[in-house]
Amino acid sequence: MKPLDGLAWTNRFAELGPAFFTELPAQGLPEPHWVAHSLACAALLGWPADWTSRDDALAVFAGNAVWPGMRPLATVYSGHQFGVWAGQLGDGRALWLGEVDTPNGPHELQLKGGGLTPYSRRGDGRAVLRSSIREFLCSEAMAALGVPTTRALCITGSALPVRREAVETAAIVTRVAPSFVRFGHFEHFAHHDQLDALRRLADWFIAAHAPECADAPEPVVALLRKVSLQTADLVAHWQAIGFCHGVMNTDNMSMLGLTLDYGPFGFMDAFDPGHICNHSDDRGRYAYARQPGVAFWNLHALAQALLPLLDGEPEAAGERLLEAVESYRERFAGQMLMRMRAKLGLAGDDAGDQALADDLLKHMAASSADFTVTFRRLSRALTDPEPLRDLFIDRDALDAWLARWRPRTAPDAQARMMAVNPAVVLRNHLAEGAIRAADQGDFSETERLLKVLSSPYDEPELPSDAALPPDWAQSLEVSCSS
Template sequence: MTEEKTILEAGWNLDNSYACLPQSFFTSQNPTPVRSPKLIILNNPLAISLGLKVEELQSSDGVAMLAGNKIPEGASPLAQAYAGYQYGNFTMLGDGRAALLGEQITPQGERFDIQLKGSGRTPYSRGGDGRAALGPMLREYIISEAMYALGIPTTRSLAVVTTGESIIRETEQPGAILTRVASSHLRVGTFQYVSQWRSDEELKILADYTLQRHFPECKDNEDRYLCLLKEVIKRQAQLVAKWQLVGFVHGVMNTDNVTISGETIDYGPCAFMDTYDPGTVFSSIDMYGRYAYGNQPNITAWNLATFAEALLPLLHEKEEEAVDIAQDAIADYADLYKDNWLKGMRGKLGIFNEEPEDEKLIANLLSMMQKYRADYTNTFRALTFDKPEDTSLFGNEDFTKWYEHWKARLSRQQEGKDSFQELMRSFNPAVIPRNHRVEEALEAAVKGGDYSVMERLLDVLACPYVYSDKQDDYAALPRKSERRYRTFCGT
């Protein structure tokens, strides 16, 4: 089987601005064709928003494109080069099993990367087979779409196809390819690669490209590279605060998984926390809790510091002054994160205005939740309905006192009960992708070929803030046997 270009009436409107950058930034390469592609799931609303035609994507030619067997007109497939700090150790990386087809220009004039994940070996594969298994690709589809529905910036999933080929991951598993959509795949690791191994001129080209693509308001600024640094800091502070507010644990916050756009990327060992515990870790290889739930804000600060380090040659011609400029910018992160998180926590508790004692009120609640092993999502869900008896905190003297203080705090607001309850509903999801529900869906799909379980789960997760009756079963806690949950890298 050979690659071929095909003109599809699917609405593809591809540009290739990244392919116009220095060739050292990427390797041009078509995806490796697969034996027998089959469409498993297509994200119809996303396809339509991109200007694509659902029926054409479902056709044999459309599925062949989603598998990498055919290349749409206008595409210029490539694998991106980047580096990264992985668990604190710097190394050369790159797209080892992904191909960027190009950038879809939507009818609204927006630009989105279209990437095939699991599309075959590249020069950056580092001994890997370049392929992906069905289970992890469906998992990324579920979690990324759940994150989107929760209002958290994220890469998204357009489709999953099976390849008709098996791959080996401890056991033999069906192969699959995910079509990922992103504002871009520019990463902190992209800048680290260019800063470490390429010229300052190429670093400037990358930074200017990034400004044009993501921060056009900065490109005419006299200190445009400082503006770039500050904007990335701001977006990451906002993003990680949103993770913390819903109990999301990314699991592998290496710098190659930190996007410049501020979107969540790479849903490998991620999961959502049930019982509130800042030390929550799901990744099987995170032995020391580097990327634990409670560490995510500080790790983000560390990652941003490494980004600032990569930008030093652009911040000032004198290294010492460049370091001072970078340190001043990074120093803003803590307050930016705290402001975003406090605003979100006030929202979760129905608080519209600010009072000095709010932080203590929030801290006391979280401390009790940890002490009594309360479920994070359902505790706030119960408070939203003003049903404290539905929490594991109920009946404890310290919670009774806290509840009285909280009610007194709400009474000092001009807004009435309906208003603060509406605010709480907008900040507290009634349902999240519970780990046992995700695994249930994946097992039915991969082992039994039954995708109905996943479809029902996706339907519920699409509207996490509606508080409908059909969400009740999906808000239920896992059985004890399901609570020790582990996730794995290399997905």
């Protein structure tokens, strides 16, 4: 009997009752095959490295079978999309398989692309190979970078045709997280005045995922403060690595402060504070520089959803919730400065550190200097500044900045900076290379990239993985269909 035969499925979310989900099986993939799997994610679950060799594993993660204890269901939620109330949404192409005990605590497994659900609206419930490879690789890359994120266990594929802008092939990515509960779950029940369900959800979430809040004078306020602080930490980490989420709707915001729903994401190449990674974002609501403010806005939407759960006059209760949300501002500013000090290799704290970081970013923007390459070359600039200078148009301005920076660096600045400024991130052109090979049935580039991205602070064997993007990369676009 192999270790996976004894998995314990706890399925705590299912205890909430049918108002929160619809139970249904997946619509499996015909003639499925393995595309990729993550040994690191399997290790997180405590699964053996050869778990994919089980005869039934492919069937389970292609949506054609379940293991004993799994309880497939699609959850209902609502949310604000691009700042506008969108009404009922829900898991339109995601199916929750269940929650399993692991050495790292309970984790939920979810199929993305498992077919139609009652919440699919006008969609087909499917995911395509292209988007599944992007989500799989970025989920695991972000984890290796230390960014809070949902994880990706595996991808299964099929020749089943799926129409997007063109006809593509279907795939399913299996996602893993302690919880997939979103801001939108709370918004749904608040908007529909289902206060008993809203309270049940809040009580359940606190008991399952934020037990320290239960003993607070007002547990819901304590929960909102916790979520606000976690969200501040998350967005500061995004900004520090040049990551753009692309679609920060409230239904894509995790109650655990995880990066959730990898769609039109992108790591910046040339630094531009106004960079828009999502081709569908016509007004630039989710541009890089706006991400911190959007997160703050989303927290206010969550606070509004939680307001009916507080006792007393609504105005006073609202003030207590707003105070909890305000904790985001100070936390984000502190986390952002801490991360920039680390990226610059600074010794201790100085009142001028914020200006020093801001001025470098201004010089980068003026020269359209590559975000990742700039900070990686800066890590070596104390001994060899020339490769860094090659990225800037106004080298005199950079030299003046370097003269201010050098006296502030720590004795071991280079080692510190190399440990926080990655050599490799999942740029769009790297993902595109894996996708194009996979479209021809060759998944070796996906496997290779996964290995490279699992050690992002090490110099890769192929210099091109860490090099400036090729010219053709500028023509790549990602959208909400990605």
